[in-house]
Amino acid sequence: MFPHKSALMSMLTGALIFTVSGAFADPLPSWNDTDAKSRIISFVETVTDPASPDYVTPADRIATFDNDGTLWAEQPLYFQLIFAVEDVARRAKDDPSFASTDALKAAAARDYEAALALGKTGLLEILAASHANMSLDQFNEAVAIWLDTARHPKTGRSYDEMVYQPMLELLRYLRDEDFSTYIVSGGGIQFMRVFAEDVYGIPPQQIVGSSTTSTYEVIDGVPTIMKGADLFFNDDKEGKPVGIMHHIGKRPIFAGGNSDGDFQMLEFTTSGEGPSFALYVHHTDAEREWAYDREGHIGVLNRGLDESEERGWLVIDMATDWGTIFPATSQ
Amino acid sequence: MFPHKSALMSMLTGALIFTVSGAFADPLPSWNDTDAKSRIISFVETVTDPASPDYVTPADRIATFDNDGTLWAEQPLYFQLIFAVEDVARRAKDDPSFASTDALKAAAARDYEAALALGKTGLLEILAASHANMSLDQFNEAVAIWLDTARHPKTGRSYDEMVYQPMLELLRYLRDEDFSTYIVSGGGIQFMRVFAEDVYGIPPQQIVGSSTTSTYEVIDGVPTIMKGADLFFNDDKEGKPVGIMHHIGKRPIFAGGNSDGDFQMLEFTTSGEGPSFALYVHHTDAEREWAYDREGHIGVLNRGLDESEERGWLVIDMATDWGTIFPATSQ
Numbered sequence: 078m079f080p081h082k083s084a085l086m087s088m089l090t091g092a093l094i095f096t097v098s099g100a101f102a103d104p105l106p107s108w109n110d111t112d113a114k115s116r117i118i119s120f121v122e123t124v125t126d127p128a129s130p131d132y133v134t135p136a137d138r139i140a141t142f143d144n145d146g147t148l149w150a151e152q153p154l155y156f157q158l159i160f161a162v163e164d165v166a167r168r169a170k171d172d173p174s175f176a177s178t179d180a181l182k183a184a185a186a187r188d189y190e191a192a193l194a195l196g197k198t199g200l201l202e203i204l205a206a207s208h209a210n211m212s213l214d215q216f217n218e219a220v221a222i223w224l225d226t227a228r229h230p231k232t233g234r235s236y237d238e239m240v241y242q243p244m245l246e247l248l249r250y251l252r253d254e255d256f257s258t259y260i261v262s263g264g265g266i267q268f269m270r271v272f273a274e275d276v277y278g279i280p281p282q283q284i285v286g287s288s289t290t291s292t293y294e295v296i297d298g299v300p301t302i303m304k305g306a307d308l309f310f311n312d313d314k315e316g317k318p319v320g321i322m323h324h325i326g327k328r329p330i331f332a333g334g335n336s337d338g339d340f341q342m343l344e345f346t347t348s349g350e351g352p353s354f355a356l357y358v359h360h361t362d363a364e365r366e367w368a369y370d371r372e373g374h375i376g377v378l379n380r381g382l383d384e385s386e387e388r389g390w391l392v393i394d395m396a397t398d399w400g401t402i403f404p405a406t407s408q
Numbered sequence: 409m410f411p412h413k414s415a416l417m418s419m420l421t422g423a424l425i426f427t428v429s430g431a432f433a434d435p436l437p438s439w440n441d442t443d444a445k446s447r448i449i450s451f452v453e454t455v456t457d458p459a460s461p462d463y464v465t466p467a468d469r470i471a472t473f474d475n476d477g478t479l480w481a482e483q484p485l486y487f488q489l490i491f492a493v494e495d496v497a498r499r500a501k502d503d504p505s506f507a508s509t510d511a512l513k514a515a516a517a518r519d520y521e522a523a524l525a526l527g528k529t530g531l532l533e534i535l536a537a538s539h540a541n542m543s544l545d546q547f548n549e550a551v552a553i554w555l556d557t558a559r560h561p562k563t564g565r566s567y568d569e570m571v572y573q574p575m576l577e578l579l580r581y582l583r584d585e586d587f588s589t590y591i592v593s594g595g596g597i598q599f600m601r602v603f604a605e606d607v608y609g610i611p612p613q614q615i616v617g618s619s620t621t622s623t624y625e626v627i628d629g630v631p632t633i634m635k636g637a638d639l640f641f642n643d644d645k646e647g648k649p650v651g652i653m654h655h656i657g658k659r660p661i662f663a664g665g666n667s668d669g670d671f672q673m674l675e676f677t678t679s680g681e682g683p684s685f686a687l688y689v690h691h692t693d694a695e696r697e698w699a700y701d702r703e704g705h706i707g708v709l710n711r712g713l714d715e716s717e718e719r720g721w722l723v724i725d726m727a728t729d730w731g732t733i734f735p736a737t738s739q
Contacts, residue, residue: 136611213653257613270657280467281657282588282613288654293646293672300672300679302653315624322544322633323619324655326601326612341624341631348631 104250107243107401113356113393117247120354124330125254131352133330135255140331141285141321141342142244144262144269146376147335147358148277149240150229152367154189155375156236157264158200160223162187164207167222178202209289209306212296213267216304220271234406237272241358242404244333248277256331261285261321263313263338267304285320287312317342333358336376343381343390355390357381362396435581438574438732444687444724448578451685455661456585462683464661466586471662472616472652472673473575475593475600477707478666478689479608480571481560483698485520486706487567488595489531491554493518495538498553509533540620540637543627544598547635551602565737568603572689573735575664579608587662592616592652594644594669598635616651618643648673664689667707674712674721686721688712693727 108114124133145151162184169176169185176185180199183191184206192199208216224237232239248258258279260269266286273279290305312320318341321329332339332346335358343355360369360376370378385392395402439445455464476482493515500507500516507516511530514522515537523530539547555568563570579589589610591600597617604610621636643651649672652660663670663677666689674686691700691707701709716723726733 266654267657282655284657291650291653293649293676295675300649300676302649318624318631318633319622322622323597324613326598326615344626345624345631 104253105243105246107246107399109398109400111394111398113391113398116391117354117356120331120352121250121254121256124352133351137327137330137351138251138254138256139259139325139327139329140251140256140333141259141261141317141325141329141346142248142332143334143336143339143342144260144264144286145335146360147241147333147339148244148248148260149236150366151375152369153230155264156239157268158204159227159236160220160268161203161207162189162192163223163227164219165203167219168206175206181206205306208265208268209304211304213291213302213304216267217271220268224272232403234403237276238406239403240276241399242401243399244358245277245404247333248279251331252278257283259283259285259321259325259329261312261317261332261342263287263311263316266312285312285324287316313338315341318345321345330354332356334381335360336378337380340380344388347388347390355388357385357390357392359392359394361394362399362402364396365402366395368396435584436574436577438577438730440729440731442729444722444729447722448685448687451662451683452581452585455683464682468658468661468682469582469585469587470590470656470658470660471582471587471664472590472592472648472656472660472677473579473663474665474667474670474673475591475595475617476666477691478572478664478670479575479579479591480567481697482706483700484561486595487570488599489535490558490567491551491599492534492538493520493523494554494558495550496534498550499537506537512537536637539596539599540635542635544622544633544635547598548602551599555603563734565734568607569737570734571607572730573732574730575689576608576735578664579610582662583609588614590614590616590652590656590660592643592648592663592673594618594642594647597643616643616655618647644669646672649676652676661685663687665712666691667709668711671711675719678719678721686719688716688721688723690723690725692725693730693733695727696733697726699727 105114123129123131126132142148145155165181165184166187176182180192180195180202183195184203192203224235227236228234229236229239251258260273260279262269264286266284266288269284269286270281273284274281288309290307290309292303292305294301294303310316310320317339328349329346330349330352331354332343333356334343347353347355357378360367362368369376370382436445454460454462457463473479476486496512496515497518507513511523511526511533514526515534523534555566558567559565560567560570582589591604591610593600595617597615597619600615600617601612604615605612619640621638621640623634623636625632625634641647641651648670659680660677661680661683662685663674664687665674678684678686688709691698693699700707701713
């Protein structure tokens with residue numbers, strides 16, 4: 078009935094060796110040995126140490142991360158916008174009548190400049206054509222096709238390989254230390270769910286994002302969630318703390334972002350009574366990634382740069398703090 | 409460095425005894441030995457048996473439950489409405505000018521008939537006064553005060569002791585079998601979060617409910633979530649599958665409700681490709697609880713009664729299937 082005693086001893090010894098090697102293993106191997114890395118590890122060790130006055134119970138170890146520019150890249154355009162254009166092009170190939178407006182025609186031709194030149198109305202047409210008036214299952218399938226087939230114009234990688242290796246390690250490290258990791262992004266909640274579990278290890282129920290209204294209909298006897306075109310929730314800026322308290326119902330103790338759209342999430346996270354940690358990913362590496370902050374259309378970071386030091390928020394300098402940017406590709 | 413071997417053996421023996429007694433223990437002791445109980449246990453045993461063709465991986469063991477009339481009682485009025493009236497009365501006691509309209513005056517006097525006679529406008533005034541234009545922290549405190557002080561007019565219990573013991577056991581049984589248990593209720597998402605973790609063992613991030621819009625504001629330097637009065641999401645009927653796919657992002661395999669407001673959640677749950685289970689709590693016990701179904705203002709159950717049999721949904725007869733209704737009180 079019982080395992081043999083020597084087998085028991087061997088199991089125990091194995092467990093001890095595993096524990097010891099775990100304690101000495103570097104949880105963030107792609108991070109250079111700079112202040113950034115040591116500040117993160119120091120915070121995690123403090124809040125997980127039952128003897129520390131700043132100990133935080135696992136149920137309250139909530140960590141929230143922006144996605145675009147924080148967990149994966151966002152240049153030359155938000156990837157979800159690239160998906161929208163590519164998806165219109167794919168549909169128009171099957172059915173040329175699908176490209177029924179100037180904006181959709183530009184998208185069908187993958188003419189980003191022409192599409193963007195049409196302004197907000199054109200953009201909304203392209204987003205609606207690729208995101209609305211279809212079932213959630215159809216949408217999920219379209220995103221999966223895009224991830225399988227599309228390649229980033231600069232790196233040739235699939236878009237879900239344009240993720241930051243140091244952040245993958247940080248997510249895993251936090252989970253290993255009994256944090257719950259969430260995405261809180263201005264991107265689409267259903268869009269991210271298609272890849273977030275495989276790529277980040279973050280399951281669907283831990284994704285908070287923007288969304289359009291959706292409806293429940295029984296179509297030809299099949300209960301179906303239909304995606305609509307009207308905005309339901311804008312998970313950006315002030316919307317991020319609102320989305321957090323709506324979905325999670327608890328204030329995070331750890332938050333990461335890369336733009337002023339994340340400012341309020343970091344502010345809210347660091348205004349609780351207990352210990353907390355906030356970080357900005359600062360895009361400083363034109364060679365290995367992109368360098369941008371105060372100007373442009375994407376990932377603008379002004380207030381965050383101005384106030385991080387006085388607020389005690391970590392600003393990660395990608396060029397010096399990260400030894401690797403992207404993971405080894407699957408090819 | 410190692411525990412003494414006999415201590416080890418004793419630990420192991422203890423673990424084995426615990427496991428064995430667990431295997432034979434009745435997971436649903438407050439349920440009578442009827443078909444209802446055996447159908448539930450049979451389903452759970454099947455989907456958790458790795459050798460079964462109907463095995464479901466723990467990550468997909470999502471169970472969703474309505475709250476009012478399913479996990480706790482809902483007579484003579486939805487408890488959240490009773491909270492609203494009692495809260496207006498409490499505030500008006502501190503500040504008589506608070507009861508500034510006929511509806512609020514009726515609520516301040518705890519005159520439910522007069523308050524309800526004023527119709528939807530009056531009801532919305534009472535709900536707004538008790539739920540809106542205050543911070544989330546203030547609201548949470550008001551709900552906690554109500555739970556501490558208010559007593560049910562029929563039973564004299566606090567409202568969070570008006571929960572169904574058999575359902576508490578079902579929630580625990582499902583979690584013990586690696587299900588994730590969620591509330592998906594027409595009630596207020598923040599209202600339920602105040603007590604759901606203590607009472608049901610369901611944490612804030614596993615509550616889906618109705619809500620009003622809220623905003624994020626920095627007030628006197630303090631980041632604050634403010635509750636507004638406009639409807640944001642109505643988590644009832646067709647809204648339940650929509651809420652599920654918004655918050656959880658996965659179709660449940662187990663769902664429980666008690667009214668036609670839950671029909672679509674049960675329909676959606678049982679229309680997936682794999683095994684699934686749906687149940688209705690049928691209020692048939694006028695002596696120990698209340699008896700109601702097809703008529704009235706609360707918990708109306710028509711379509712559910714008409715279609716459950718053909719759909720293979722379990723209808724729980726409270727009077728015969730449940731040995732106990734409410735848990736022993738803490739007094």
